[in-house]
Amino acid sequence: MQDDALFPLLSALAAVYAAEPREEAGRTARHLLEAGPSHLGAAHANDAILAEMAAALAASDHPAVQAILAGAHLLPWGDNPVAAQAAAAGDIYVVCTLMGPDGPIPSDDFRMGLFWQRPGTYYALHSHDADETYVIVAGDAEWTAGDDTRLRGPGEAIHHPSLMPHAFRAGPQGLLALWRWSGDVNTHSYRMLPDPRAVAAA
Ligand SMILES: [Fe+2]
Known part of the structure; x- marks a missing residue:
């Protein structure tokens, strides 16, 4: 039964958000638990990506790691x-969307899911109208949020207010994180920004 692994996974993600001191985090946690796994439908997984992710998760002691592995x-x-706006994204990262106006768990207020960035890659500067929080589960990254660039690792919650430029250079294990949009969750405002470090990373 898929639910045997999916319900613990959604519960683990909700527990991560329950520990984050933002009102929108608590609302997202409650919505995950109320909706449950029946919305999630068919899986789409790439074996190579899943293997990379499993290697990073094996080295993590984050509380959600076992449920995500399963x-x-x-x-x-x-x-x-x-x-549509993130050209070349497929070579750098892969996203799983669990909640949003287009589903699979319906929400007009939030988008959220998981984010896997491949080892050693650079996701260049970008911005969007939505407020955003990433919570790192496994791996690490040199993380730029506005003027602040530093190494971020498992357990850290990084908040980007609306329109703050952000960029991530994944470490040797890659980076697995929860991502959540709130506020104005439109997708048309998402844009890549001029970034001299993107050339150096190519
Ligand atoms: Fe973002």
């Missing part, structure tokens, strides 16, 4: 709401 292959990977 259920990651059942999730709809590759469903990126900003795919």
Whole structure:
């Protein structure tokens, strides 16, 4: 039964948000638990990506790691709401969307899911109208949020207010994180920004 792995996974993600002191985090946690796994539908998974992810998770002691290891292959990977504006994204990262106006768990107020960035890659500066929080589960990254660039690792919650430029250079294990949009969750405002470090990373 898929639910045997998916319900613990959703519960683990909700527990992560329950520990984050933002009102929108608590609302997202409650919505995950109320909706349950029946919305999630068919899985889309790439074996190579799942293997990379499992290696990073094996080295993590984050509380959600076991539930994600058990259920990651059942999730709809590759469903990126900003795919049209994020050229070359597929070579760098893969997104799983669990909640949003287009589903699979319906919400007009939030988009959220998981984010896997491949080892050693650079996701260049970008911005969007939505407020955003990433919570790192496994791996690490040199993380730029506005003027602040530093190494971020498992357990850290990084908040980007609306329109703050952000960029991530994944470490040697890659980076697995929860992502959540709130506020104005439109996708048309997502844009890549001029970034001299993107050339150096190519
Ligand atoms: Fe973002």
